[in-house]
Amino acid sequence: MTSAIVFDIDGTLADTPSAIAELIGDVVRGLGASPSRAEVLATVGKPLEASLAGLLGVSVDDDDATAEAAARYRARFAADVLSRGPALLLPGVPEGLDRLRAAGHLLGVATSKISTSALALLEAGGILDRFDTVVCHDMVERGKPHPDMALRALADLGAPAARSWYVGDTVTDMTMARAAALRTVGVSYGVDSAEALTAAGADHVVADFPSVIRVLAHGTAVTPHDLAGTSPEPTGALT
Template identity: 50%
Template sequence: MTGAAVFDLDGTLADTPCVIKRLLVRVCAEHGRRVPPERAALTIGIPLETAFGHLLGLPPQDPEVCRAVRRYRVLFEEDVLGAGAWLVHAGVPEGLERLRAAGVPLAVATSKVSRSAHALLEVTGLAHHFPVVVGHDMVTRGKPDPESGLLAARLLGVPAHTCAYVGDTATDLRMARAAGMRPVAVTYGVGSRADLAALADGAVYDDFADVVDTLLSPYGPYRPPARVRVPERAGEQALA
């Protein structure tokens, strides 16, 4: 059984990517940039500053990018948080209950800032499962850097190599591997099955119940079998 389970939030626990994509396109349009939805979708799962920097063609620290990020967060609270528990992926509440009943410590490590992450967990009814929530504002380097995963493990009080990290993008899985965590992928989010399979060492699942079964199965400390590369997408870095 895993020593702890750390989860991505958007696309993995909550079905937010479609709304996020729409908001990215809307905010870019307000800043005079016409961005195709499929291009916006490629930036989901990375920090907003990086995403808008890419979409607007500006450095992440540019004042216009900062204004876009602030506008996005206002719209997110209006459009997403009002949806509440309807955002939760099928099987997630029951699966998290199983993990807690088995004594598996749980955490979230997300590219959202912690305020937004806590707000989303509250409205979806999932907050009580997660004593540890690591947001992008709590680290100096976002995914796929391992810092957020390592911080989550440290706050849970467990070694990183005994943890699994569950996510829906190649960025999530690169972070997991870099942190020495077992990468576990779900296919119902943003990432393509091919990209996820290249990084998840066979742990790719269509259903959250299967994820939970895997997390509760016996296995030793995670040891990546080999370094791999998959085609990079906007804002993602290749695995070192």
Template identity: 45%
Template sequence: MRHLTVFDLDGTLVDTPRAIVETFTAAFGALGVTAPEAAAVRATIGLPLQRAFGGLLGVSPDDESVTEGVRHYQRLFREIILPRAPELCFPGVVEGLDELRALGVRLAVATSKFHASAEALLRSAGLRDRFELVVGADQVTHPKPHPESGRLVLRTLGVAAERAVMVGDTVHDIHMAHAAGMRSIAVTYGVQSPVELAAAAPTWFAGTFGEVVTLIGTNLHNAPEELAG
């Protein structure tokens, strides 16, 4: 059976955190509400939009203001982020994904973005055709860190969890991987610091996308029990 690597999107494949903060700030302006500090917005990256807006606004995720905020965000996402997508890919991502595919690794994305937004970002960045499957937060009942997204990828592609690796830049990605029975690579060039990521106990750390590719390629044929350390 071929191996599978599941990637997070924001902060892992595409360097969108700064643009996400800009988009949230503009969305709060459209709501007529004072925007939170950039650090507070960055702390929500990796969460579904409803939870992010709810937390930042201090209201329930099903509040009307959250629905309106999400609507503004999605409009502004198309205006602010999508046009910049080609230049936002992290160094080595395009070449690294092609190298993994050449090694016979199957590729998928599991993101906290809505599926349509994830598809649009991947297409704009020129990455979509490298992935067999993209799973968004609106395609599951319980998004990350719950394992449902990971399990949906595994089930849809028919891959056993022990032959899959999750790559992400937040503890939500690592917790999802653990709960789904997958190994994990925490990338330290995204949203969360190595100290924050270490608390989730990932299988490996990577400081660049090139290191991600090397880790996967080096350990591709090792038995899962040999990869615990």
């Protein structure tokens, strides 16, 4: 029976949160806002328009302010983020994805990015061809933390949730995946802490991408399950 592994992008496959936060901060400050770094970082991985509206202190329905901010962000995204190319990827990502594909697993993405941004980022990183489906915020009725994107990815891949996994770095990732009945690996090197990911119900929490692959392949990680030091029993590894 087919098994699938679905990934988030920012903070999970690509080391983009800092670059994206810097760009978002520049955009909203250029429009008169003065958010803290923590406030900006908290928006990474969430839908862009809603994040920009919140930082600007306007309603997301304020089309003029939100559209202006989004246009400025997207105009600079290629130069400020995509230009980094494969250097955007976290250590071990291409090799890990290749290992999973060689073992026969279908791979997908479910991301809060819109389609054009997600595809451009995966292409810039040189890993777009590793994925059998890429599901984005603009392709479903409801984004994270609702399960719609994860369910769409599973449907595209023809894989049951009971044999599949989601890998992400935020509480909303874990909430979405659990709502879709997926098993989960949380990564503590992205936006949210190991403690927050564990509290959100992650089945495993690891500190680097090679450990993600070890969990998916064997049900265990060389690094601890969570940073508090517990080690889980294997839970339906993909072998």
